[in-house]
Amino acid sequence: MDMGNATAGFILLGLFNHTRAHLVLFVLVLTVALNSVLGNAFLLLLIHQDRRLHTPMYFLLSQLSLMDMMLVFTIVPQMATGYLMDKKSISTAGCGFQIFFFLTLEGGECFLLAAMSYDRYVAICHPLRYPVLMSWQLCLRLTWGSWFLGAADGAMQAAVTLSFQFCHRNEIDHFFCEAPVLLRLACGNTSAFEYVMYICCVLMLLVPFSLILTSYGLILATVFKMRSIEAGKKAFATCSSHLAVVGLFYGAAIFIYMRPTSSRSANHDKIVSAFYTIVTPMLNPLIYSLRNSEVKGSLRKCVARCAPLTSRDVLVCLDIGGWRKRKDIP
Template sequence: MENTNGTTVIYFILLGLFNHTKLHQFLFAVVLMIFIISLMGNAIMIFLIHMDPRLHTPMYFLLSQLSLMDMMLVSTTVPKMAANYLTNTQSISPTGCGAQIFLFLTLGGGECFLLAAMSYDRYVAICHPLRYPILMSQKLCLLMTAGSWLLGGIDGLMQAGATLSFPYCHSLEINHFFCEAPTLVRLACADTTLFEFFMYVCCILMLLIPLSLILASYSLILAAVLHMKSSAARKKAFTTCSSHLAVVGLFYGTLMFIYMRPKSYRSVDHDKVISAFYTIFTPVLNPIIYSVRNKEVKGAFKRWLEKHFI
């Protein structure tokens, strides 16, 4: 394809997740419904935290940022996939591809560090409750949140810029439903060995550093809980941490399965399914996990309903 000044514009081809069989049409409808529920669930979570003064604490501020990241993450991939499927087109411009890579890595990396910040918040709340206002001040909370966004953004910018700098002169078909850096790099007609190694190291660092902080926080929390004499206090501590641990398990489990496996064990079709779980299904589970077992969130929702509808 050529633009007005005669230069060639390259468009990548996204092969997508579904074809047009009846089964895949049904699965597409399910994904679209999950996308809508995810947006609504996370938006409600942000709204409740913003509107209810009882939820104006560091823990819920970090949770609102997690919901914002999840909303943006699911919006990075699903709308383009749905538009291509409904219009029976598969093309995506280099700019659109770069934007998807940047946002995907920014939000994924940012969520890694945000979950680490949330684990530190739980550690302070359980192990040092009297010093919580000092150790988890509003300033520190804002700094940790800004740091999460910044570190994710740096990783996304570097990898998106480097990925699109390679020449693509052979097949432009991306066997995925969105532009993902490892999948795109395989199409480059240049030696990408050094960049792939750099990308692998970045992924490991972005995963393992926050995960190490999370494991350290919960090791200290477990030690403190085991020394509690009150069974009610132990139960409350475990209930407080269980939602966060469930989210951490889902998030890191899928990411490590995608990015930390050796190449010999990778399958493109399997990677697409796991990526779909991470980018589409995990964002809808997070608000459910945090609301079902959280009395404060359920109480805020009940108070809002009573105020406006009852």
């Protein structure tokens, strides 16, 4: 069998066919992606502008929104271009960068969710020591550590995956370059790297997930000891948003990366990948907006500031906390 280095690049077969039903689904996916970008951008702006949200908890949430926005930009433009312009080819370098950014963001989000669970543990179980146990210095270290560990995993997997010899049949049955899918095209023996990649996935997924379960186990024990029912309800309300995001993210990621290779299905992989790369980033800001009282309060304040705009009075929003009259229209 002829082999090569795939220097000409790869062909992404994509998520949709050129049928009327798939066109409707494509428009739906683009709508979801646009809402994801707008929702996360708005949440970022809200956290940046409202001083009441300038806490470690919301700083970590802003990093989650940033990662989700970057994830959509990493995946959707290539997919949309391939479908609309029938330009499905992607260079080897472009494929490598897509693997790198995808794994950087997904891996970083794993550790960031663990950092957010630690923040909730300290806030509920040790509220008086919160400024010490969750200082801004520690918050920044946890954030940079999440980005660094994700980038290290992404760089390693991208470099090793593209170092293999690939067959001249360079069609990828997916809508973006993903390391497990790309390895199916390798002509050589990839079992050793697949084993190493599996170990990396275990470390990147199960270690942070174990920390999250431990944090919420301790939180649950503390809540049951609370004498005030209202305090317990507030604690559960604070944590429910994060638990919902953790369930969506880890459920899809474990389904993709922790299954045996023999049980993988290309169609199932594409559907689940579309869910956690496009749909989940849209759900995250909705979950935090609907389930978090402080975010809802900040949102109501923003809407209230914008409400007085009339045809008689044109107002310019200088910042989220203050308005200034610009001009009276006669």
